[in-house]
Amino acid sequence: MAGVNVKSEIKPLKRVLLHRPGDELLNLTPDTLEELLFDDIPFLRVAQAEHDRFAEILRSEGVEVVYLEDLVAEVVASSKDLREQFVYQWIEEAGIRTERYKKIIHDYLEENYPDPKELVLKTMAGINLQELHVNKSDSLVDLVSDTCKLVCAPMPNLYFTRDPFAMIGNGVSLNHMYSETRNRETIYGEYVFKYHPDYKDVPLYYSRYNTFHIEGGDILNINDKVLAVGISQRTEPDAIDQLAHNVFNDPTSTIETILAFNIPNSRAFMHLDTVFTQIDTDKFTVHPGIMGPLTVFEVTSDGNQGLKVRERNEPLEHILEEYVGCPVELIPCGGGDRIAAAREQWNDGSNTLCLRPGTIVVYERNDVTNEVLREKGLNVLEMPSAELSRGRGGPRCMSMPIWRED
Missing domain, CATH: 1.10.3930.10 (Arginine deiminase)
Incomplete structure (x- = not known):
């Protein structure tokens, strides 16, 4: 199974890339937390045990776990x-x-x-x-x-493997990240996608040496024809333009439309996947905070090596229904309760990893959201998260799918 194949957020996950937290967390100090993008210092031994449980859940569901290291x-x-x-x-x-x-x-x-x-x-x-x-x-x-x-300096954010690079169909975006601290992480992706025999022939849709920043948490594969990308604190519209050119001009790519979601610029809404993820053929988790005015730009090829961009201001459900091909349900984090939503959003209540339609991995600490998801018929697999959650990222952030079944 050489190469990559990720044309969906929900199709059966067969191979995933993780990084087990290591001694980089021991080099976090109160003085360097802000610089290294942490709010607190995780207890390494417990963080590793939680991460091992995450990998165990994935393997028990038939997923091959591959480690970046x-x-x-x-x-x-x-x-x-x-x-x-x-x-x-x-x-x-x-x-x-x-x-x-x-x-x-x-x-x-x-x-x-x-x-x-x-x-x-x-x-x-x-x-x-x-x-x-x-x-x-x-x-x-x-x-x-x-x-x-x-x-x-250490690279304590590495256990969030979603961000340094992102699989798009049969290609990869090797990202130029928002902060210097995290941009160093992409050296590992460069060596894997340049020299590893299983991955060196994967088409490159974005380079870590490009000027504008983009991160994997802002990239969601809706289906084989539609890609969603967040315009966020960490992804610039210029990078999305460049990505779109490369994707549309690759004859092996099946992507026809890129939806650019302009999300609020704040730490709570760091990436698109912290506010919005697909969990079933017709269901998405969503943070109530983006349900107000949300501008979506529809980017397509003009058929002549250029781009066409159209602004969409319809309700989010209408736009998603058009591209998913069926009525969709948006399930709010915290069940819509403002206090629970804010608390559980901070601990990545909307950041779920879908293993196959309707089966998702979540942090156990988000019990209000998890109960709502169960009531909606989802198969909810809970993992421990007391220490891992201190890094401000959930199960989706901690995983980079390499292969999903078509």
Whole structure:
């Protein structure tokens, strides 16, 4: 099963990409939370146990779980030259500019992490000055630096594998992310989609080197002909234009329409999938907060390498019904109760992962929303989430489908 195939949010999930939280969470401190996009510090051991339960639920439902760290390790292990290239690129992208420190960090990684997977995990976790045991007597910078200083910052958001890249049909958008902190994460996708034998021939619809930012949480595959993309805090309309050009001009792509949803710009509505996800052929979860004025732009090809854009101001249900092909029901987070909706939205009550029509994985803490979903006939699979939810992302954020059955 080489390549990718994701033409829906709800068709039976067969293979999914995860990243098990690692030591990168141990390098979060109160002083770096804002910079690293966290509101609190998760307890790693419990976060890992919760994540393992997530993977267990997926496997029990017939889904093959693939880990990002394993795919990158397979690439790094395949060639000494590729390993060297990866290490030096990672050092450069970590902001190391002096030749002295490039050599120190390179030698440290080579001496201490000969195993490819351990090397990859270390690049995710980050490096502090204390680990390097440098001779400070010949460097003013080292003498005045705190030994706890992070020389190479961690990537604690990596367990949200949805965002650095996104599968679109049989292709991939390798994203340029909103913050510098997260943009470094896309180096792993670059190596997988450039060099891994199972994924190196996948069409590339967006490059991490493009100017404008876009993130996977804003990309939803409605069906094989329609793609929904959020214009949000983290995805710019310029990026959607570029993505549309590439998708429409790829003869292997079946996408005919891109719906650009202009969603409120706030942390609570970070991505389209935090306010709106499909969970059955005719059902969507939705945050009541976007049910007011929501502008949708319909983007299609003009048949001559260009785009046609039409503004749509009808109710959300009408637009979705047109493209889904049947009447749809929007199920509000928190059952429509404003307090419950705000609380459970903060803990990703609308961020569900659909395994097949009507079967979804959710955070157990959103009990009001989960009960509403059960009453609507959904098969609700609950996972523990006390620590994972501190990163502000739910089951959909933590998973990147690689293959769904057509």
